[in-house]
Amino acid sequence: xxxxxxxxxxxxxxTAACGPTLRVLSGAAERRAYxxxxxxxxxxxxxxxxxxxxxxxxxxxxxxxxxxxVPYVARGAGTGLSGGALPAxxxxxxxxxxxxxxxxxxxxxxxxxxEPGVTNAAISAAAAEHDLYYAPDPSSQIVCTIGGNVAENxxxxxxxxxxxxxxxxxxxxxxxxxxxxxxxGSDDIEAPCYDAPGYDLRGVFVGAxxxxxxxxxxxxxxxxxxxxxxTLVADFPDVAAACDTVSAVIAAGIVPAAIEMMDxxxxxxxxxxxxxxxxxxxxxxxxxxxDGPGQECAELFEQVSGLCSAHGCTRLRIxxxxxxxxxxxxxxxxxxxxxxxxSPEFLLQDGVVPRTRLTEALGGIARLSAAAGLRVANVFHAxxxxxxxLVLYRAADGEQPAAERxxxxxxxxxxxxxxxxxxxxxxxxDKACSMPKMFSAADLTAMDRLRAAFDPSGLCNPGKxxxxxxxxxxxxxxxxxxHPLEETxxxxxx
Amino acid sequence: xxxxxxxxxxGDAPSGTTSAAxxxxxxxxxxxxSGSPGPRSITPTxxxxxxxxxxxxxxxxxxxxxxxTWGAPVRDPRTTVSLTGMDRVLDHRPADMTVYVQGxxxxxxxxxxxxxxxQWLPYDPARSEATIGGLLATGDAGPRRLGYGSLRxxxxxxxxxxxxxxxxxxxxxxxxxVAGYDLAKLCHGSLxxxxxxxxxxxxxxxxxxxxxxxxxxDVNTEAAQRLAWALTRSATEPTAxxxxxxEQVLAVRFDGTSDGAAARAAAARTLLSGSLAELxxxxxxSFWFSHAARVIAEPGDTVLRAATRPxxxxxxxxxxxxxxxxxxxxxxxxxxxxxxxYTVRVTGGDAxxxxxxxxxxxxxxxxxxxxxxxRRRRPGVDAMVESWGRxxxxxxxxxxxxxxxxxxxxxxxGRFAPWF
Ligand SMILES: Cc1cc2nc3c(=O)[nH]c(=O)nc-3n(C[C@H](O)[C@H](O)[C@H](O)COP(=O)(O)OP(=O)(O)OC[C@H]3O[C@@H](n4cnc5c(N)ncnc54)[C@H](O)[C@@H]3O)c2cc1C
Numbered sequence: 021x022x023x024x025x026x027x028x029x030x031x032x033x034x035t036a037a038c039g040p041t042l043r044v045l046s047g048a049a050e051r052r053a054y055x056x057x058x059x060x061x062x063x064x065x066x067x068x069x070x071x072x073x074x075x076x077x078x079x080x081x082x083x084x085x086x087x088x089x090v091p092y093v094a095r096g097a098g099t100g101l102s103g104g105a106l107p108a109x110x111x112x113x114x115x116x117x118x119x120x121x122x123x124x125x126x127x128x129x130x131x132x133x134x135e136p137g138v139t140n141a142a143i144s145a146a147a148a149e150h151d152l153y154y155a156p157d158p159s160s161q162i163v164c165t166i167g168g169n170v171a172e173n174x175x176x177x178x179x180x181x182x183x184x185x186x187x188x189x190x191x192x193x194x195x196x197x198x199x200x201x202x203x204x205g206s207d208d209i210e211a212p213c214y215d216a217p218g219y220d221l222r223g224v225f226v227g228a229x230x231x232x233x234x235x236x237x238x239x240x241x242x243x244x245x246x247x248x249x250x251t252l253v254a255d256f257p258d259v260a261a262a263c264d265t266v267s268a269v270i271a272a273g274i275v276p277a278a279i280e281m282m283d284x285x286x287x288x289x290x291x292x293x294x295x296x297x298x299x300x301x302x303x304x305x306x307x308x309x310x311d312g313p314g315q316e317c318a319e320l321f322e323q324v325s326g327l328c329s330a331h332g333c334t335r336l337r338i339x340x341x342x343x344x345x346x347x348x349x350x351x352x353x354x355x356x357x358x359x360x361x362x363s364p365e366f367l368l369q370d371g372v373v374p375r376t377r378l379t380e381a382l383g384g385i386a387r388l389s390a391a392a393g394l395r396v397a398n399v400f401h402a403x404x405x406x407x408x409x410l411v412l413y414r415a416a417d418g419e420q421p422a423a424e425r426x427x428x429x430x431x432x433x434x435x436x437x438x439x440x441x442x443x444x445x446x447x448x449x450d451k452a453c454s455m456p457k458m459f460s461a462a463d464l465t466a467m468d469r470l471r472a473a474f475d476p477s478g479l480c481n482p483g484k485x486x487x488x489x490x491x492x493x494x495x496x497x498x499x500x501x502x503h504p505l506e507e508t509x510x511x512x513x514x
Numbered sequence: 515x516x517x518x519x520x521x522x523x524x525g526d527a528p529s530g531t532t533s534a535a536x537x538x539x540x541x542x543x544x545x546x547x548s549g550s551p552g553p554r555s556i557t558p559t560x561x562x563x564x565x566x567x568x569x570x571x572x573x574x575x576x577x578x579x580x581x582x583t584w585g586a587p588v589r590d591p592r593t594t595v596s597l598t599g600m601d602r603v604l605d606h607r608p609a610d611m612t613v614y615v616q617g618x619x620x621x622x623x624x625x626x627x628x629x630x631x632x633q634w635l636p637y638d639p640a641r642s643e644a645t646i647g648g649l650l651a652t653g654d655a656g657p658r659r660l661g662y663g664s665l666r667x668x669x670x671x672x673x674x675x676x677x678x679x680x681x682x683x684x685x686x687x688x689x690x691x692v693a694g695y696d697l698a699k700l701c702h703g704s705l706x707x708x709x710x711x712x713x714x715x716x717x718x719x720x721x722x723x724x725x726x727x728x729x730x731x732d733v734n735t736e737a738a739q740r741l742a743w744a745l746t747r748s749a750t751e752p753t754a755x756x757x758x759x760x761e762q763v764l765a766v767r768f769d770g771t772s773d774g775a776a777a778r779a780a781a782a783r784t785l786l787s788g789s790l791a792e793l794x795x796x797x798x799x800s801f802w803f804s805h806a807a808r809v810i811a812e813p814g815d816t817v818l819r820a821a822t823r824p825x826x827x828x829x830x831x832x833x834x835x836x837x838x839x840x841x842x843x844x845x846x847x848x849x850x851x852x853x854x855x856y857t858v859r860v861t862g863g864d865a866x867x868x869x870x871x872x873x874x875x876x877x878x879x880x881x882x883x884x885x886x887x888x889r890r891r892r893p894g895v896d897a898m899v900e901s902w903g904r905x906x907x908x909x910x911x912x913x914x915x916x917x918x919x920x921x922x923x924x925x926x927x928g929r930f931a932p933w934f
Contacts, residue, residue, distance in 0.1 A: 128743040129824040130852075151747070173692045184690070187667050196911065203907035211823040211883030214853040215653060215664065216906040218933070219708070219915060223666055223699030227692050247749040271609055273632060273720030313751060316774030372688040374610045404690040440691040447693055458693055459683070466674070466682035466919075467695040473914035485694065 023110045026088040027067045030112060033087065034070060037080030041073035043118070054113045057100040059450055061367075061420075066093075066107035071115045075135060075193075075236035078114065082234060083199040085112055085479055093481045094234045096137060096165030101368060102448030104171060104229045108482055114234060116167050122146045123237070124210070130242040131190065133209060136167025136235045140174075143240065152242040155182040158444070159353040167235050173227030175444035177278040177352070178309075180403035182243065184444070186226040190214060193237035194225060197475035201236070212239035224470065229446050230481040232474040246311035249277070250321045251339040253348055254328040255302035259283055259398075262304040263378040265331040266402045269308070270375065272327065274320050279403035280307040280352055283382075285362065286399035286410070293358035296351030297344075299335060306402065307352055309345075355399040356410070362397065363412035365420070367427040370445040371434025375405040384433050385409050392426040394419065406443030407434065432457045447485045453492035455485070553592055557599040561673065561681055561712045567595050568710060569679045572924050575706040577618060577645030580810075581652045583890045585705045586901035589928040597645055600712065603627055611718050612670065612687055617647025617711040633718045636662035638754075640806035647711035653703030657767065657802065660852045661753025662719070665702070671715030672698035676708070677920040689717045700915065706926040708919050722769035725753075726779045727798040731789040733757065733764040735828040742826065742851035744785045750778045756805065757826060759835075759847040765801065809848055811859040816868040816891045818875065820856040822884030833878040834858060840874070841867040854884075865894030876903045905933045 035042055045051055046068055055063045067090070072078050085092045091108035095115045098105055107113050119135035122142065126132070127150035132143055140161040143154040157176035158164055164174070170192060175184045182188075191205035191212035205222030206212045216222075225232050256262040259281075266279055282290065282298075282305050291298040298305060306328070310321050328336055339345040359366045373381040382398060385407075389396040400408040409430050413423035431441045431451055435458045441451045455464065464486060474480070483491065558564040567573075574591035576582065578598065597618030605614040608631040615624060621635070622642040628634050638656035639649055646665075650672075655664040662668075671685035674697060684697035701711050733741065738757040741764055745752055754767035766782055768775045783790055793801055811817045822830070826849050838845035843863035849856045858875070860868050868891065876886040880903055888901040905912075913934045916923070 127747065130746055131824070151749075175690060175692075179690065183663065183667060184692075186696075187663055193907075196908070198910075200910065202911070205906070206823075206883070207885075207904065207907045208883040213821040213823060213884070213906075214659065215655060215821050215855060217653070217703060217821065217885050217887050217902070218906050218909065218930070219704055219912050220653070220666055220699040220702040221908045221911055223702060224695060227696055244747070244749055244751070267609055270611060275719065313749060313770070313774055313778055315777040316771050319771055319774065372690050374607065374612070374688055376607070376609045401690070405688055406690045438686070439688045440686050441693045443688075443690040444692055451693070455694065458686070462680040463682045463684065463694070466676060466680060466697055467684070469918040470695050470697065470700060470915060473911055473918045476914070 023067065023090070026090050027110065027112070029088045030084045030090050031068060033084035034081045037084070038072065038077040042077055043071035043073065045069035045071070054095065054098070054107065054115065057098045057103060057105040059101055059103040059106070059448065062103045062106050062449055064107050064109055066113045067110035069113040069115060071118050073118055075119055078234055078236050079195045079199060079201055081112070081114055082195045082197070086197070086199050086477060089479065091479045091482050094167065094171070094230050096168030097139070097163045099160045099164045100168060100172060100448065101370070101445040102442070102450040104446050104448040104481070104484060106449055116165065119236070125150065125242070127152060130244075131212060131239055132242055133237060133239045134166055135237060136170070137165050140164055140166060140169055147242050151245045153245055154240055155188055155243050156185045159356070166238055166240070170226050170235055170238055171228065171230040172444065172446045175401070175406070177280055177401060180279060180401065181275050181277045186223060188241045189222065189226050189238060190241055191239040192222055192225055192235050194233040194235050196233045197477065197480040206239070209237045209239055229448060229485050231471055231484055233480060248314045248317040249309065249311040249345065250317055251307065251309045251345045251348055252325065252328070253298065253337040254306045254308065254333040255299050255335040256304045256306070257332060257334055259304045259382050260379045261332045262306050263382070263402070265306060265328055265333070266378065267376060268327045268331060269324055270403070272323060274324060276308050276324065276403060277311040278307065278309040279401075281305070281398070281400055281402035282352070282355070283398040285395065285397035286355055289358040289362050289397065290351045290355050290399070292361055294351045294354045296347045297337070298351055302334070307348060352399070359397065359410050359412065363395070363414065365413050365415050365423075367411040367413070367423050368445075369407065369409045369411065369427050369430045370442045371431045371439060372404070372406045372443040373434050373437045373439035375403070377437045377439070378402060378405060381407060381434065381437055384437070385430055388426060388429050388433065392422055394423055394426055396426070401443070404443070405439065428454055449484060449491060452485060452487050455487050553594065555594045555596065557596040559599040561675065564595065564600065564710060564712055565675050565679050565681055567593060568675060568677065572927055574926055575651075575710050577648030578620060578643055580641040580644045581648060581654070581889070584652055585887060585929045586931040587896060587928060588926045591926070595710065597647055597710070601645070604713065606631070608633060610687070612689065612715055613718050614687065614713065614715045615646060616713055618645045620645055621649060628718055629721060632721050634721045635668060635716055636719045637665055637668060638802070640809040642806070646714055646716070650698065650701055650711050650714065651704050651706055657754035657756045657805070657850060660755060660850065661751070661769065666699055668717050669698045669714055670717050672701065672711060673713035674701060674709040675712050677922070677925050681712070685715065687715050705929050707916060707929050708925060722775070723771045724775050724795050725767060725769045725798050726775045726795065727793040727801055728766045728768070728779050728782050728786065729791045729793060729801070730764040730786050731762065731791070733762050733788065735759070735826055735831045737788070738764055738849070738851060739826045739828065741786055745782060746852050748781070748785055750782045750785070752782065755850065755852050757849045757851055758805075759831060759849070765805070767798065767802070805848065808846065808859065809857050811890060814892055816860040816872065816895060817889040818858040818860070818872060818886050819889050820858070820879045820884050820886045822854045822856070822879060822882060824852055824854040826851045827882055830856070830878055830882065834875050837871050837874040841871045843867050843871055845871065865892045866898065868892045869895045869898035872899045880904045900932055902930065902933055909933055
């Protein structure tokens with residue numbers, strides 16, 4: 021059967037199973053709206069877009085795709101930055117935007133059960149009346165969905181202290197790629213367990229970038245709103261001094277809720293966009309936030325302010341109230357949007373380095389940037405070493421290929437410094453070809469075996485995470501080769 | 515092929531025989547398949563030797579042997595691979611708050627090493643002498659799971675040796691990392707059926723200045739539930755809440771700065787009514803030590819572990835007491851109300867009585883959506899009751915995972931019977 025008739029068959033089966041409430045987008049213009057996520061450099065036109073009206077409609081859609089051999093991808097808000105929701109050529113998009121109900125907030129158990137299309141921020145909003153919130157806070161939280169967060173194991177500024185999505189998801193009801201429905205991490209989504217027996221499949225599903233099935237209900241952990249929150253912005257005469265301060269804070273045994281850093285280019289862009297009161301002259305600024313019980317928070321905040329001063333901080337601004345704190349964060353969270361002021365186009369990287377190598381990494385990025393003749397702005401989660409270099413370029417001037425090369429070089433520099441290709445945005449199609457820089461063939465084979473256990477037919481979001489010849493070319497130069505000494509345990513790769 | 519400390523002594527091998535004191539596993543420990551040589555025990559010291567030790571025959575992976583009885587008995591392992599020869603810290607980076615270790619290092623040894631730099635792994639399973647790889651494979655956690663999460667959240671990188679001899683890594687040395695699938699998660703709770711955890715990178719934390727414990731006596735089931743919710747709704751941030759029955763004691767732990775922990779403990783006391791006592795740092799340590807001993811229990815006891823949604827379910831507690839009385843055994847319960855874990859130690863009575871209690875209480879737990887596994891059992895219990903009850907969702911995927919990684923079913927065969 022060719023793809024067109026297969027798509028027709030999928031549509032017939034899906035509508036027969038779901039009835040008229042299933043929304044179908046089959047016109048070319050309608051489908052085009054789903055041809056990319058926030059990594060707009062990649063675009064693929066899907067063959068069909070289906071928007072289920074209820075979670076019960078998801079399984080029949082997956083089964084129809086399976087029956088007719090059509091690849092499919094789940095889609096939340098489409099804010100992914102690695103092409104995770106990019107459709108397969110003439111494949112099906114299962115868009116979960118309509119599954120946006122918060123089903124339960126249990127303030128005693130501190131659990132919320134939600135549908136996948138609920139936005140990250142909506143969960144905290146629903147929990148707020150109980151003084152509870154959902155901790156992972158991606159900058160995109162107002163629009164991105166919990167389904168997307170689960171797939172990407174998304175992080176945010178406050179994950180330094182509270183952990184990533186994976187730490188906050190107790191159970192996931194999912195339509196598995198074999199068409200069955202299973203609750204991972206329990207057996208009943210309404211009775212989610214902290215420690216269900218057996219292999220931790222829920223843990224595997226979170227962060228699998230939508231390749232292990234479609235989440236239809238998610239049980240998340242809620243945390244008590246901290247008693248006190250204190251926030252400061254510290255300016256430094258150079259990036260190295262700011263990096264040293266980060267290390268000093270951590271070395272003092274303090275785990276702040278967040279430590280964010282911006283370099284001068286980023287500060288200027290944010291300040292121009294949001295007027296949050298950042299100093300446009302500062303070479304680097306740190307935003308440090310502490311939260312928790314009042315007594316401890318006060319003690320530690322004193323200590324942190326002292327460490328900033330001791331490391332040559334030129335200006336220390338302490339948020340006087342919630343409004344000022346919100347302004348500081350509005351500036352930081354608007355960073356990516358603000359880049360439009362600096363450059364018509366930019367690429368965002370997401371590499372991670374060990375915290376103690378931040379200065380080295382930023383130096384390396386500066387050198388690569390100079391060599392490529394392209395500007396790079398840095399705004400990032402300094403506390404956990406997660407860089408967000410923004411490569412600025414003009415497509416109209418033909419700079420895109422050079423920018424893509426620079427972005428890949430930066431990601432691979434992070435790996436060379438003992439870090440990772442991605443801290444929170446995922447591999448998707450964006451960094452799949454760099455995977456052999458970080459993982460050996462044996463590592464990738466093991467991961468692929470795991471994938472095949474979830475998805476024996478290979479139709480669930482294919483072409484993501486792992487390098488494929490189609491995406492990366494047959495023989496990619498510089499692929500990972502284990503050193504003989506590594507095999508004997510004399511040296512370590514990481 | 516032969517590891518550096520190859521030990522062919524036939525008597526010294528599988529858990530069933532070496533841990534005779536546990537008396538639980540029915541594994542004969544004698545020959546494997548007919549015609550093959552007798553059982554052997556290997557203690558490799560490098561990843562490569564470890565790999566060579568596991569590529570043929572049935573394999574039982576062993577750490578310090580504290581949990582050889584968890585789950586169903588392993589059938590006739592030919593090779594017992596002990597990880598105790600891989601017990602080193604490979605790289606502690608205090609400034610990065612990470613530590614890179616071999617899988618066979620004991621948790622207490624690791625904690626002592628970290629403490630010299632004012633750090634710790636915020637993880638307190640009862641079996642502190644267990645190896646870190648074994649703790650990951652058992653998916654164990656202690657009372658502070660409430661405050662700090664379980665080991666799966668603290669592992670940031672892993673090197674595993676799979677049955678085909680592949681040495682594969684996932685994760686890395688950085689605390690934040692989403693590149694690739696997280697294979698360490700797969701090993702969490704795998705009980706040696708998928709691969710050997712040869713090396714781990716862990717995220718460590720600064721040691722809290724102090725730890726205090728508030729104890730409340732005469733707390734019945736309903737009160738335990740009520741007080742636990744009062745605590746979780748408060749801003750006092752306890753790192754552990756445990757309730758013990760029949761003692762009816764609720765213990766609540768606070769970690770932090772000296773003044774901060776004291777202030778929160780004081781705030782908690784105003785929430786908790788009844789007969790209160792507050793333990794200082796040393797008293798607190800010794801209370802939790804005895805709490806751990808109770809969870810571990812003694813050879814000959816049966817130990818059940820239940821996972822349910824958070825809460826102290828009064829129905830389950832009553833059912834336990836009633837079934838224990840019915841079978842003429844004594845059942846001691848420790849419950850983690852905020853995370854929904856129950857550990858039950860059964861003493862007294864014969865194997866038949868123990869098996870009966872397991873069956874009956876398991877049915878009660880499963881009726882509320884929970885799971886019950888056996889960690890230990892009185893000899894003879896295995897013939898009468900399964901080690902695993904209802905399976906969690908996705909067991910079909912687990913089966914396929916097992917088939918893809920270990921198609922010949924050589925690693926700990928039988929461990930997950932009757933699931934797979
Ligand atoms: C301005 C901006 C700021 C951002 N800031 C952050 C940040 O601070 N931290 C961070 O981590 N990320 C950030 N992101 C990235 C992005 O928002 C996250 O990756 C987010 O989790 C994606 O959610 P989404 O609903 O948009 O998912 P989509 O982009 O629609 O999909 C992402 C992936 O999830 C899969 N998926 C979606 N729903 C489901 C489901 N129900 N079941 C299975 N798979 C599913 C898709 O197949 C795809 O692979 C940012 C993005 C932007 C544009």
